Amino acid sequence: MKIPGTIRILLLITSIILLQNCSKAAENTNQAPPAPELPVYTVITSPATTYQEFPTALEGKNNVEIRSQVDGYLDKIYVEEGAFVRAGQPLFKIDSRAYGEQVNMAQANLQAANANIQKAKVEVDRLQPLVAAKVVSDVQLKTAKANYAAAVAAASQAQASVGSARINVGFTTITAPVSGYIGRIPFKKGSLISRTDPNPLTLLSDISEIYAYFSLSELDFIAFQNKYPGASLEEKLKNMPMVELVIADNSIYPEKGKMSIVDGQFDKSTGAISVRAVFPNAQGALRTGNTGRVRMPQLLNNILVIPQESTFEIQDKTYVYVLGKDKKVTSKPITISGKTESYYFISSGLSVGDKIVYQGLGNLKDGATIQPKAVSSDSIFKARPL
Numbered sequence: 001m002k003i004p005g006t007i008r009i010l011l012l013i014t015s016i017i018l019l020q021n022c023s024k025a026a027e028n029t030n031q032a033p034p035a036p037e038l039p040v041y042t043v044i045t046s047p048a049t050t051y052q053e054f055p056t057a058l059e060g061k062n063n064v065e066i067r068s069q070v071d072g073y074l075d076k077i078y079v080e081e082g083a084f085v086r087a088g089q090p091l092f093k094i095d096s097r098a099y100g101e102q103v104n105m106a107q108a109n110l111q112a113a114n115a116n117i118q119k120a121k122v123e124v125d126r127l128q129p130l131v132a133a134k135v136v137s138d139v140q141l142k143t144a145k146a147n148y149a150a151a152v153a154a155a156s157q158a159q160a161s162v163g164s165a166r167i168n169v170g171f172t173t174i175t176a177p178v179s180g181y182i183g184r185i186p187f188k189k190g191s192l193i194s195r196t197d198p199n200p201l202t203l204l205s206d207i208s209e210i211y212a213y214f215s216l217s218e219l220d221f222i223a224f225q226n227k228y229p230g231a232s233l234e235e236k237l238k239n240m241p242m243v244e245l246v247i248a249d250n251s252i253y254p255e256k257g258k259m260s261i262v263d264g265q266f267d268k269s270t271g272a273i274s275v276r277a278v279f280p281n282a283q284g285a286l287r288t289g290n291t292g293r294v295r296m297p298q299l300l301n302n303i304l305v306i307p308q309e310s311t312f313e314i315q316d317k318t319y320v321y322v323l324g325k326d327k328k329v330t331s332k333p334i335t336i337s338g339k340t341e342s343y344y345f346i347s348s349g350l351s352v353g354d355k356i357v358y359q360g361l362g363n364l365k366d367g368a369t370i371q372p373k374a375v376s377s378d379s380i381f382k383a384r385p386l
Contacts, residue, residue, distance in 0.1 A: 039358040040372040045302040050338030051295040054214040058290040062206035069171040096172035106161040113155035120148035180206035210286045215272035244295040304346040321357040
């Protein structure tokens with residue numbers, strides 16, 4: 001069938017329009033998506049406090065092994081494991097009957113010695129006039145006086161035996177030498193106790209103050225000496241700020257500590273020196289054997305500060321995306337000299353005034369174009385103080 005000319009013209013026009021629409025659609029499909037709008041932070045310097053942390057083991061002010069000074073059966077246990085006791089409070093009782101009899105025997109020996117003194121004195125008194133009248137020789141008087149001196153010495157020895165026996169009786173009641181907390185008690189009532197037992201009756205820990213021991217490397221120790229003023233090490237310790245203690249759950253112990261002593265020499269095997277910080281512990285929250293980290297503060301006057309979320313890591317190196325004048329971003333490695341919970345302190349890799357992508361780094365690549373949206377440091381620091 002032959003198509004009229006008018007219809008052919010209409011079909012041709014329609015085809016041209018369809019082709020133009022398809023071409024425009026294809027062009028729209030090939031167009032790049034718009035550049036993402038991302039917040040940008042301008043790097044500044046700020047005074048800040050950073051911390052150097054050292055693992056530590058905690059010990060009470062006094063940790064005393066409680067041992068018996070006499071042998072015998074454990075008669076009484078006056079305390080429970082974990083109980084708090086005060087200095088002088090009875091802890092244990094050793095069967096004292098045998099030691100009581102020793103006191104009685106020593107006293108009887110003392111009475112006999114005193115009687116011998118009287119007897120020797122009577123003999124001396126009897127011989128003195130006889131020697132003066134030359135009835136007997138003075139040798140007998142000298143012998144009597146020697147016997148008297150021996151009797152006095154024997155009485156003194158007997159008196160010492162009485163004192164020793166009474167001391168042993170006193171040792172049968174074992175009291176707390178310091179105030180503190182009772183540890184584990186491995187012995188039970190009726191156990192045979194000896195002065196040579198390898199294990200103590202218990203461990204008494206005075207934790208009114210807690211000592212946190214940790215080690216400084218030689219470089220850390222030299223830096224410590226150069227950082228604080230003072231002619232001697234003691235003066236430098238006095239001028240050092242208070243330190244903090246991070247306990248096992250990563251929380252900060254509420255009381256601050258003071259550096260007190262430094263060991264006399266470096267350990268040849270580790271190249272480190274032991275130091276100690278003292279923390280008040282009136283509430284008994286810390287115990288001997290706890291672990292944690294001592295935080296030594298360091299005040300930084302002006303240091304580059306960036307938020308931690310503005311960084312990413314590749315193969316143990318930390319990077320940021322720096323914004324160029326053409327609105328394109330470039331990854332740049334940085335060196336971190338310290339940190340807080342939310343911020344990094346930068347020692348190299350950035351300069352004041354550099355603009356870095358604050359958030360939304362997940363889909364960025366080198367050379368990507370963004371629409372920067374400035375975020376002020378004041379707003380960031382206000383939400384999360386430095």
